[in-house]
Amino acid sequence: MADRDDFERRLQEARVRQGLDAAPKGHGGGLPGGAWGIGFRIGVELVSALIVGLAIGWALDRWLGTGPWLLMLFVVLGVAAGVLNVYRVAMPRSGPR
């Protein structure tokens, strides 16, 4: 079995050398770049977290009848989650993928 794995590995290396396969990427983000792509992605990440915070706060307020307070709290948490999302887009987690 080890023999076969070794062959697969050498075959892969040869394929990379000959340009048949792309070289393995450094980090595993694997998402295409491009200024527009990244900009759009960051915008979506920010807004989607805000929407979720808004929805949770609104629903909890409606359920518990606690006026606007939970909505306000969860909007702030939503913004924080959005920033966290953006941070994760900008800095993909390192480590084995």
Place this chain on the structure above:
Amino acid sequence: MAAEGKAIDALSQFALTPVLGKVGASVGFTQSNAFMLLAVGLITALMISGTARRAIIPGRLQALAEAAYEFVYEMATGQIGEEGKRYFPFIFSLFMFVLFGNLLGLLPYAFTYTSHIAVTFTLAVIVIVLVTAVGIAIHGWHWFSYFKPPGLSPLLAVLVAPIEVISYLSRPISLSVRLFANMVAGHVMLKVFASFVVMLGTAGFLGFLGALAPIAINVALVGFEFLVAFLQAYVFAVLTSIYLHDAVHLH
């Protein structure tokens, strides 16, 4: 239809209309559903006919089927690791369904079902429910520690946990909005420039010459849309793989 009167009607292309006569109208079977069935049929036909002969030197269909299979296989195992093989069928179906939806929508008179948030959000909800189920199935109660970053004082964890939960729940929204918005934007742009062609082309000789510019833009846009169609299907599948990776390997 493109330019009725003077107004540019770029959004009517996304309207749902029932097909199959009265039967379709009574069960709400629209052209969107018809194209979903068509996509599933085409994917099945491609994979069955592509793998039927199993030639050593593949023909065109077999090469296409193998390329699609290996592309997604590499993505699944590359992102998730060895365990990715277990989720490969799901990722492959998802990728092909989104890809065929995007590509079929570029054919004239076709409908793009991925241009509806209802469709993309449903797909994203399926993804997030599956990812959560996989995480809980593998790690049990321990999975909930996903929302508590390691090495954090309990006081801060109380503050950070809701933020992590919101961030987790925002994944299906960003996943679906990205695909939906890209498809809508592309099709609206194509329609707007096509309307310019019609409006200018009917405005005498000078207008006829002027219509060449939007035609040129549309030619470039169609090529660009093919890129976007593929890219968005890829992004959808790759993010699904990344989420599955997070569920399989906590932290």
